Amino acid sequence: MTPNKLVFFFLACLLMFTFSDDNLVAGDSDKVKLNLYYESLCPGCQEFIVDGLVKVFDSDLHTITDLTLVPFGNAKISDNLTVACQHGEEECKLNAIEACAIKTWPNPLILAYAKQTLSLKPKHKYVPWVTVNGKPLYEKVNDFVAQVCKAYKGKSALPKVCNSSALSKSRESNNVFKLQVSYADEAINY
Template identity: 30%
Template sequence: SSQVLFVVVFLIGFGMSHPKPGCRYPPSQWCRSLEIAIECKVQKQCMEMNAIRPNQTVPPVSVTLYYESLCPACRVFMSEQLFPTWTMLQDIMTVTLVPYGNAKELLSANSPFTCQHGEPECRGNMIEACIIHLTGHSALHVIYCMASAANVLDAAEPCLELYAPSVSWSSVVSCVRGALGYQLMHSNAVMTRALNPAHTHIPWVTFNGEYTEENEDKAMSSLYHLVCQLYKVRNLTSPKALRHAFT
């Protein structure tokens, strides 16, 4: 097909006309899945190629992650599944981040939130909520950078400077210290409390606004495959069959 030819020509252009040692797949399959791309050491090229050509009449798959800034499992999912998959499939998926998780909203003015991993996590949640609000499309890059760093809080400022240089760190600090930060966290609290079924753990992932244990299990092992599968299902309900999504 024309897509296979494009894949081969693209990868040859990167000097990758032969599989790397340990790669069991021909060039036409290298961008078929995240796992194959990693095995064949062409993940960067597949990401840059953004090989999916979406059917513009089909709405993207909506992925919402309910998480906490210092949650180890959340950070692993963010860095190993969510960000790489979004980088490759952003034309057919949207991502919403809701930093709150197992936090509790209190009536106390001095300490309006308590968090599973203590005050630093509450601060991290609010920093990330402010960054998400202020940076728009660059938010996922910044949050991924923080999640994959050795220290989430220490990484916030340099990650912001790297991926959203037009947004000043002082604006984030103002958000965190002012009313806006608390408003954003309250909104996240409301969204999290409204989950049906209610969340029992984090990370908690919904697809197109719905949660199923089966989909979450699939997301933890191969979010890439799941998003492609869900997009195909949406496409099959449209007048045109899916032509360019990976199988």
């Protein structure tokens, strides 16, 4: 990732933290629950945030979306609650910093995100792992805008981005976007 994209990635994360929420599935709100389970140094996660998830804010999709970011990804927790991240110690530090940015003191740390990630049903297979109303998108992740539009059952009008011409443009651009993923069963860097 180029230095400019890396800076944009972190700025995008900070902006998105403002909109993060703890709800996993649709409840009292009419909004679609869009969750991103990721790890900070995963190239595919960075790419998805910069090139994909940013569409929530580049359009009016944010009006029907409750976005939750969960910075844990494919990390593992030992019996003594030590976290080992897939991309090494630096990633663990960055995940913890992002967790702190999402939740303000005194409840900032990564173990809550570990619990949230490790209790997913079905279990995540890779990151970025995106769910809409608690259901994983799997190969439809590149078309997550259409999936959010489809999942919206609220009374307000659909956002402009959900109209068919905007979605077809989005789908056309997604055909060239091949998402990289980091599989959960890949080796962990210690």
